[in-house]
Amino acid sequence: MRTILIGPPGAGKGTQAKIVCDQWHIPQISTGDMLRAHKAQGTTLGLEAAKFMSAGALVPDEVVIGMVEERLKQDDAKPGFLFDGFPRTVAQAEALDGLLGKLGQKLDAVVLIEVADDLLVERVCFRRTDKVTGRIYHLKYSAPPPGVELVQRDDDKEDTVRARLVAYHGQTAPLIPYYEQRGLLRRVDGVGEMAKVTERVLKALGN
Numbered sequence: 001m002r003t004i005l006i007g008p009p010g011a012g013k014g015t016q017a018k019i020v021c022d023q024w025h026i027p028q029i030s031t032g033d034m035l036r037a038h039k040a041q042g043t044t045l046g047l048e049a050a051k052f053m054s055a056g057a058l059v060p061d062e063v064v065i066g067m068v069e070e071r072l073k074q075d076d077a078k079p080g081f082l083f084d085g086f087p088r089t090v091a092q093a094e095a096l097d098g099l100l101g102k103l104g105q106k107l108d109a110v111v112l113i114e115v116a117d118d119l120l121v122e123r124v125c126f127r128r129t130d131k132v133t134g135r136i137y138h139l140k141y142s143a144p145p146p147g148v149e150l151v152q153r154d155d156d157k158e159d160t161v162r163a164r165l166v167a168y169h170g171q172t173a174p175l176i177p178y179y180e181q182r183g184l185l186r187r188v189d190g191v192g193e194m195a196k197v198t199e200r201v202l203k204a205l206g207n
């Protein structure tokens with residue numbers, strides 16, 4: 001299965017991607033996680049990307065596309081993968097089509113997780129992540145067990161979240177007609193219990 005999860009910040013892409021990938025034994029390829037890892041390691045790419053991320057803006061296409069090209073060549077991605085947060089612009093989607101074409105592969109489905117903007121700010125601002133495992137929690141909806149060391153992402157402040165929503169509507173939402181025209185888009189309601197959303201995602205993927 002070669003799939004993509006798209007949706008606004010806080011829609012639940014990371015939460016659902018982990019569940020699907022554990023079930024299907026395919027890698028979750030999150031460009032956000034890859035960029036944060038670069039930043040934590042202090043690479044030139046990471047330090048450059050951090051300037052865009054902390055402003056809630058998208059990292060330039062060529063940086064992200066180069067990173068994805070390298071990742072797709074790794075053995076674990078050959079049988080399938082799930083992209084979480086990539087592509088994010090039409091230019092990235094076109095580049096992905098080209099990369100997959102060179103590898104003789106094609107996409108099976110693109111799942112759009114839909115959540116209204118007014119719910120997203122609360123979801124993102126109360127998100128916390130387990131520093132050790134990377135597991136995602138929410139202080140109200142998915143409280144962490146006691147003793148877990150939690151961290152908050154730098155870009156999960158209200159002003160930055162609003163800037164990320166502007167970037168989503170301006171630069172990422174055009175992917176909806178892009179994949180709709182190719183017969184790949186499947187819409188999922190991202191509001192409700194997380195387990196219910198998982199059922200909808202798996203159903204949309206034909207499982």
Ligand code: AP5
Pocket residue numbers: 007008009010011012013014015016031032033035052053054056057058059060061064084085086087088092123124126127128136137138139141142155164190191192193194197
């Ligand atoms: P990235 O890391 O991809 O962030 P994002 O797309 O903004 O999405 P989030 O991780 O914020 O949310 P999510 O949809 O994964 O939601 P989650 O499951 O955590 O990107 C960060 C930055 O990196 C970008 O702004 C950009 O600068 C850069 N970047 C990354 N990729 C790029 C690319 N391709 N091109 C250019 N730049 C790129 O859930 C959120 C919260 O809600 C959690 O607390 C969770 O517990 C809770 N929750 C989940 N589901 C539910 C539910 N059903 N009900 C209640 N709460 C829920």
